[in-house]
Amino acid sequence: MQNLSPRRLLLMGYVYAVLFFVLAPIVIILPMAFSETDYLTFPPVGFTLSWFTDFFSNSRWMGATVFSLKIAVLTAITTSVVATMATYALMRGAGRIGALFQGLLIAPIVVPHIALAVALYLFFQRIGLSSTVFGYVLAHSVIAMPFAVFTVSAALSAVDATLEDAAMSCGASRFTAFRLVTLPMILPNVLSGGLFAFILSFDEPVIAFFLAGIRDKTLPRMMFDDIEQNLTPIIPAIAVLLTAVSIFALIAAALLRRAAANRTAPEEAG
Amino acid sequence: MSLQDFFRPDGRHLSRGGILLLMAPFFMLIAFAFLYPLISLLSLSVTEPTAGFDNYARILDNPVYGKVLLRTLWTALLVAITSLLLAFPVAMAMVSSSGPVAMLIGACILLPFWSSVLVRTAAWAVLLQRNGLINEAMQWFGITSEPIRLLYTQGAVVVAMTHVLMPFMVLPIYGALRNIPEDYGRAALICGAGPLRVFTEVTFPLALPGVLGGFILVFLTALGYFITPALLGSPQDMMIATLISQQLREFLDWPFAAALVGVLTLFVTAITLAFSKIFRFDRMMGGQV
Numbered sequence: 001m002q003n004l005s006p007r008r009l010l011l012m013g014y015v016y017a018v019l020f021f022v023l024a025p026i027v028i029i030l031p032m033a034f035s036e037t038d039y040l041t042f043p044p045v046g047f048t049l050s051w052f053t054d055f056f057s058n059s060r061w062m063g064a065t066v067f068s069l070k071i072a073v074l075t076a077i078t079t080s081v082v083a084t085m086a087t088y089a090l091m092r093g094a095g096r097i098g099a100l101f102q103g104l105l106i107a108p109i110v111v112p113h114i115a116l117a118v119a120l121y122l123f124f125q126r127i128g129l130s131s132t133v134f135g136y137v138l139a140h141s142v143i144a145m146p147f148a149v150f151t152v153s154a155a156l157s158a159v160d161a162t163l164e165d166a167a168m169s170c171g172a173s174r175f176t177a178f179r180l181v182t183l184p185m186i187l188p189n190v191l192s193g194g195l196f197a198f199i200l201s202f203d204e205p206v207i208a209f210f211l212a213g214i215r216d217k218t219l220p221r222m223m224f225d226d227i228e229q230n231l232t233p234i235i236p237a238i239a240v241l242l243t244a245v246s247i248f249a250l251i252a253a254a255l256l257r258r259a260a261a262n263r264t265a266p267e268e269a270g
Numbered sequence: 271m272s273l274q275d276f277f278r279p280d281g282r283h284l285s286r287g288g289i290l291l292l293m294a295p296f297f298m299l300i301a302f303a304f305l306y307p308l309i310s311l312l313s314l315s316v317t318e319p320t321a322g323f324d325n326y327a328r329i330l331d332n333p334v335y336g337k338v339l340l341r342t343l344w345t346a347l348l349v350a351i352t353s354l355l356l357a358f359p360v361a362m363a364m365v366s367s368s369g370p371v372a373m374l375i376g377a378c379i380l381l382p383f384w385s386s387v388l389v390r391t392a393a394w395a396v397l398l399q400r401n402g403l404i405n406e407a408m409q410w411f412g413i414t415s416e417p418i419r420l421l422y423t424q425g426a427v428v429v430a431m432t433h434v435l436m437p438f439m440v441l442p443i444y445g446a447l448r449n450i451p452e453d454y455g456r457a458a459l460i461c462g463a464g465p466l467r468v469f470t471e472v473t474f475p476l477a478l479p480g481v482l483g484g485f486i487l488v489f490l491t492a493l494g495y496f497i498t499p500a501l502l503g504s505p506q507d508m509m510i511a512t513l514i515s516q517q518l519r520e521f522l523d524w525p526f527a528a529a530l531v532g533v534l535t536l537f538v539t540a541i542t543l544a545f546s547k548i549f550r551f552d553r554m555m556g557g558q559v
Contacts, residue, residue: 112494
């Protein structure tokens, strides 16, 4: 029951103020992409699309974007496949190995990203993996893995294992039973785990800061340099582009979640 | 051994070999790109330039580094406290609202997860700069008579870091509050408790695991945070992450930087283990389960 007592009004007023604090900086930066000034200012001055054309015509920005996309796609694939394999094993009686798995799983969340970034910088430099696509994919997969496992295990724990038994007693191999029975049921969560890994990778600034060489910078690293040195409207221009992409991704995720809710048992949906 | 031997097709349990095979990629990844690099970095801190704990002693001996550690602790604590003050009422409103209001609040809290940390840091740099919106507003309201330095201060770091980390506080508190049956509060009211007493003796104690979980999560994340202090902080007021970066990139002092990483990592790990009962990382990601 919603009663609009003074206490309730006070609470909601405070909450809306907090939401304003959360939203204002995210929203306020977008119109600055169209500013004619070559520094960031609010309110923006004039109207131009030149920052967008700058971004798309500059080979360094474009190169960084493609580099980051490559890394993010490969991270999403690696993470969702490895996470699904491991989580499936965990849910099918891993015993003591499962305990080790769970302990190691949360380690990348606990250890600060800067620690991992410095450690990988040292190690990758020695073996020639720094600022390579492969190196970034490994690093990003490590930090995205826990979240992908949580997402996949949420779906997998709702799947009735006897369905697999039934398929196998009808003559299907374990792999066929997984592929035709279990996988279709958990697929929305596998994909949203992959999507999460993609976003995490594409937006990852700390490892990018340490692993990057002079060339082959990821997009977040290029953005870091621009904020540190120039703070030009190319940052809000990228923000506008990222927001557009995010809205599409958000819609995709909502559709996946709806599909997931339809497939898993109703009591899990709450 | 053929693949068939790994998978015993008898019931829901996989064979030991099958489990090992399926988990192998995960263990290989963690060993190669997480455990080995961290261990070899930490071993560097106790072997170079001489064997022993000289690098760690240097952190304690030099008051400059001690100050950085204290500043880091204090800043992270401030971020966690501010986040809690902002997040708790939001979580309460989320639980007690329904329909479009609940959706609006939820969307606002989840939106930051979808927007780039660097873009938000840039936004704060613009808002806080000398001729930025906040300085102009303060002059307009007569709080200050001329622009004051807001950017490249510890205050800027706290505000921007709170902005980034506050949503991580809302989710666990929301999870805890949602699980408190409404009857408890109502029962306390019937027994004559005032609304304040219901909050202090029923709601808050029952939400405490969520509060503590969120608080520690935000505190620990803030401790090792790099981007915000690097871009919005003052070079004179370094935090441990920016100090690590400086030792590496400017002084190329690997062993000392490794010791700083060691201090940070061991501290964070110790606190996490101490509170491991409260941590439900899967739950903390907000309603996936």
